[in-house]
Amino acid sequence: MLLKLDEETNRRLIKAKDRSRRSKTAEAYLRLKDHLERFPDFYNSELAVPGGEKEEDLTS
Numbered sequence: 001m002l003l004k005l006d007e008e009t010n011r012r013l014i015k016a017k018d019r020s021r022r023s024k025t026a027e028a029y030l031r032l033k034d035h036l037e038r039f040p041d042f043y044n045s046e047l048a049v050p051g052g053e054k055e056e057d058l059t060s
Contacts, residue, residue, distance in 0.1 A: 003028065
């Protein structure tokens, strides 16, 4: 996969990988994976809220 980042995002990713002592690729992978787990249904946002819980689960 090719990923193009703007300068600010690239700078933040480099700072994060330096703090974690991971490679830039590993840091990007873990952060993308975490985001997809937290927001599994981004394009159907009326059914999901941050954390992966459905709105109906929160009102019960």
